[in-house]
Amino acid sequence: MGNTKYKKIVNFITDKITRGEWSIGMKIPSQRELASLFEVNRSTVITALEELKAEGLLESKMGQGTMVTNNTWTLLGVSKPVNWNENVSLGFHKQSMKMVKDINEIETKKGHIQLGKSELSPEMFPAKQLKQIMKKVTGDLSPLSYEEPRGNYQLRQAICSYLEKKGIFTSPDSILIVSGALQALQLIAIGLLRKGSTIFLERPSYVFSLSVFQSAGMDLRGLPMDREGLLVNEISNNQEGKGNTVLYTIPTFHNPTGITLGEERRKELLHVCEKEQIPIIEDDVYGDLWIDDPPPLALKGRDRYGNVLYLGSLSKTLTPGLRIGWIVGPESVIERLSDLKMQTDYGSSSLSQRVALEWLSSGLYESHLSFVRQQLKIRRNVAVKALSQHLKGLASWSVPEGGFFIWVKIFRPLHNQHLFEKALAEGILLNPGNIYAHEANQYIRLSYSYASFEEINWGISQLGKILRSMQ
Amino acid sequence: MGNTKYKKIVNFITDKITRGEWSIGMKIPSQRELASLFEVNRSTVITALEELKAEGLLESKMGQGTMVTNNTWTLLGVSKPVNWNENVSLGFHKQSMKMVKDINEIETKKGHIQLGKSELSPEMFPAKQLKQIMKKVTGDLSPLSYEEPRGNYQLRQAICSYLEKKGIFTSPDSILIVSGALQALQLIAIGLLRKGSTIFLERPSYVFSLSVFQSAGMDLRGLPMDREGLLVNEISNNQEGKGNTVLYTIPTFHNPTGITLGEERRKELLHVCEKEQIPIIEDDVYGDLWIDDPPPLALKGRDRYGNVLYLGSLSKTLTPGLRIGWIVGPESVIERLSDLKMQTDYGSSSLSQRVALEWLSSGLYESHLSFVRQQLKIRRNVAVKALSQHLKGLASWSVPEGGFFIWVKIFRPLHNQHLFEKALAEGILLNPGNIYAHEANQYIRLSYSYASFEEINWGISQLGKILRSMQ
Numbered sequence: 001m002g003n004t005k006y007k008k009i010v011n012f013i014t015d016k017i018t019r020g021e022w023s024i025g026m027k028i029p030s031q032r033e034l035a036s037l038f039e040v041n042r043s044t045v046i047t048a049l050e051e052l053k054a055e056g057l058l059e060s061k062m063g064q065g066t067m068v069t070n071n072t073w074t075l076l077g078v079s080k081p082v083n084w085n086e087n088v089s090l091g092f093h094k095q096s097m098k099m100v101k102d103i104n105e106i107e108t109k110k111g112h113i114q115l116g117k118s119e120l121s122p123e124m125f126p127a128k129q130l131k132q133i134m135k136k137v138t139g140d141l142s143p144l145s146y147e148e149p150r151g152n153y154q155l156r157q158a159i160c161s162y163l164e165k166k167g168i169f170t171s172p173d174s175i176l177i178v179s180g181a182l183q184a185l186q187l188i189a190i191g192l193l194r195k196g197s198t199i200f201l202e203r204p205s206y207v208f209s210l211s212v213f214q215s216a217g218m219d220l221r222g223l224p225m226d227r228e229g230l231l232v233n234e235i236s237n238n239q240e241g242k243g244n245t246v247l248y249t250i251p252t253f254h255n256p257t258g259i260t261l262g263e264e265r266r267k268e269l270l271h272v273c274e275k276e277q278i279p280i281i282e283d284d285v286y287g288d289l290w291i292d293d294p295p296p297l298a299l300k301g302r303d304r305y306g307n308v309l310y311l312g313s314l315s316k317t318l319t320p321g322l323r324i325g326w327i328v329g330p331e332s333v334i335e336r337l338s339d340l341k342m343q344t345d346y347g348s349s350s351l352s353q354r355v356a357l358e359w360l361s362s363g364l365y366e367s368h369l370s371f372v373r374q375q376l377k378i379r380r381n382v383a384v385k386a387l388s389q390h391l392k393g394l395a396s397w398s399v400p401e402g403g404f405f406i407w408v409k410i411f412r413p414l415h416n417q418h419l420f421e422k423a424l425a426e427g428i429l430l431n432p433g434n435i436y437a438h439e440a441n442q443y444i445r446l447s448y449s450y451a452s453f454e455e456i457n458w459g460i461s462q463l464g465k466i467l468r469s470m471q
Numbered sequence: 472m473g474n475t476k477y478k479k480i481v482n483f484i485t486d487k488i489t490r491g492e493w494s495i496g497m498k499i500p501s502q503r504e505l506a507s508l509f510e511v512n513r514s515t516v517i518t519a520l521e522e523l524k525a526e527g528l529l530e531s532k533m534g535q536g537t538m539v540t541n542n543t544w545t546l547l548g549v550s551k552p553v554n555w556n557e558n559v560s561l562g563f564h565k566q567s568m569k570m571v572k573d574i575n576e577i578e579t580k581k582g583h584i585q586l587g588k589s590e591l592s593p594e595m596f597p598a599k600q601l602k603q604i605m606k607k608v609t610g611d612l613s614p615l616s617y618e619e620p621r622g623n624y625q626l627r628q629a630i631c632s633y634l635e636k637k638g639i640f641t642s643p644d645s646i647l648i649v650s651g652a653l654q655a656l657q658l659i660a661i662g663l664l665r666k667g668s669t670i671f672l673e674r675p676s677y678v679f680s681l682s683v684f685q686s687a688g689m690d691l692r693g694l695p696m697d698r699e700g701l702l703v704n705e706i707s708n709n710q711e712g713k714g715n716t717v718l719y720t721i722p723t724f725h726n727p728t729g730i731t732l733g734e735e736r737r738k739e740l741l742h743v744c745e746k747e748q749i750p751i752i753e754d755d756v757y758g759d760l761w762i763d764d765p766p767p768l769a770l771k772g773r774d775r776y777g778n779v780l781y782l783g784s785l786s787k788t789l790t791p792g793l794r795i796g797w798i799v800g801p802e803s804v805i806e807r808l809s810d811l812k813m814q815t816d817y818g819s820s821s822l823s824q825r826v827a828l829e830w831l832s833s834g835l836y837e838s839h840l841s842f843v844r845q846q847l848k849i850r851r852n853v854a855v856k857a858l859s860q861h862l863k864g865l866a867s868w869s870v871p872e873g874g875f876f877i878w879v880k881i882f883r884p885l886h887n888q889h890l891f892e893k894a895l896a897e898g899i900l901l902n903p904g905n906i907y908a909h910e911a912n913q914y915i916r917l918s919y920s921y922a923s924f925e926e927i928n929w930g931i932s933q934l935g936k937i938l939r940s941m942q
Contacts (some may be wrong), residue, residue, distance in 0.1 A: 014775060090881070097794045122614040127612050134612065139602075143792075145790065145792050179820070183817075212814065215814070308484070319474065319614065320615075321822060343682055344653070346651055346653050351822055449525070
């Protein structure tokens, strides 16, 4: 039956296309090959291809054969979505975006030396303590269900006690549990801010590598920093109108520069933002990771006007795998955000929340932190020593007082994409500076939190060689 | 120091306001009361109030005293967000939205008879088996970390095997792990569809009670159903243009009607959607919960063109507390959605994913399902019997073949808000029909999955009394 045979070819090809095995733009096998594969006449193949062309899935180009041009989803506009990646006015080159995607992909694979990764090494994963926690959670296992809109009440209580020790006084009603700080930013972007709002932030900033605000139609306006952090008077200089601007800041162990805003600057910053009525988003996910001395009191701890939305998380201090973070702010804001969280995903994993609760309230959090701080100190020192040894005359850096990063300044400008690729060819994954601000192409964000001592040493020595070869 | 005293009042009031203790619109204490509270002259109070008025936080109205009008967040526009709740062209009255919010709030509290809840009763929570699973996960605990963008690979493999038994053949690359079906819809709305797209869906539908599509700027177009489900020919009748329309459907144990689309209708539906090039979102979160006989093969199982995005979840069959669901579709679509998921929350809880993996691959899922099906059968029968006893002459209903709901049709129209409130006064939480389509105000979505037998019986008998009193 010619009809059945031709259908077979149509089905085979549509399967290949719609299962994604044959991707758009790919040249499909020739008519001759298909005829032989299906043991049919070429005329049967042609009939099948004509049907697929009529459906818009294939297209023939003179001299180039037949290509996949579409599938039913792309016909709908999958390749041109509306809300995301469009209207994106990022403060850096397109190339960086591709680089960020590349990094994300390569990071999940094994075998690379991770000198860019913003995560604790598996060596610091507290398997023993977490097993203890899991046993407790398992023993007490009552039915899991949806949690309250703001998250598990006891967890929010535990976060209150934890924050109290840091000088931040709040109540469970002012806390929303989220699936990490990124989700916090996402909820704030879509739920609190107007389209066309301006986000002030440090330049460089980690947030330039994300698309969370830009995708929601907001503009990022980077403000200059000096060695002590954000230049506060730039806020008033750049202010355009009330009710349209918010400040995003990482005042402690800033990502990527590692800088901590001093006591006086913090006071100034709060004062200026209060005066100008600019709400502040304070990202404090690194704050507990001090190495030498505890950092100054968080902005939230000094906030007398409910002007600060404070973000915390277990991702950097324990593990990102739990996907647990929190937002602290005025109740009205938290209520709106929690409503939005419910509309988005009905809340974070109850299981993760119970584990987080035990972790925070058992005292294990504190003892684990002490261990992590010691480890980070050793790692930082290893990295700084290796830098002195292998990058002398090539670059400069400050020794960070906490967090994961050394912001290495290369003396001569260099092509970031080349640097990235050369390092990758040596098996080293680097985060070049232009990810965080396009003019920061003389920088590398060097992480000492993830790679082993040997990897840090070897990686930095290789980096020295690469930099020399690029001079 | 007068200055210190006046500052004290300013701080006290701003604290009250920004901590949300004094909400917007509230009348604050009189000048006299404040003067006595702070032991100052009235002139000091007036100075403080003037400053707060200048900041826009307070406002005096002749004869009405001084009111809270703002806090720094509302000045920014918290009360008028952009992306959400605006441009909302819902197919039902505003009142219903409030009702949904009320239901969500009351549901988390104890003490009500839940005749609307779409969740398995805690009595069916498999604590013993889950403890077993948790022990296994604890024993094998390797460092938790971010998962691959599409989610834990082994879990996706396990979902493939699970789907294979249901007649859906796919590969791990075609699966994205999400935090439940709502997040799936959220990602699809913001990542795949154009603003101004039309979503065809059954009318009534659960999705009318959500704002996920409308908030993203899409229009919901409800299509009529008969007793066998969606009237397929309405799709062609309503079609306006290609590339701008998608169909959302719950073909099996539809929420709220409980209807299952028959074999022939499924074929027709696929055929029409293929012809009109309308992609389908198939929500199958209830599919495993059949009571009498297994339902027909899912649309996805018949999909020859990658035209169907298929949604599944553990929320209805095991527990919503894990926040684990999945999307199955063409690789290109899954890739885009997984990129978006990473941009939104960096993936779902690793811990939940590991538990889900064990649950699906251990065989416990199947045995638990058998138990749940038995229980649902008993519960359904209890509910149907109670309906026959207490709602005879007042209403009619069909006996559902699976899922959680009986769609009860009241013979005489009635005010849904009154019904809701009267039931609530008796301690019964009901989901009236107008939540799911505004013209469905002669209906109640009665859930037999959550309340105990006694509660179902007593609740329905009370419902009968309430309905009689409202005739």
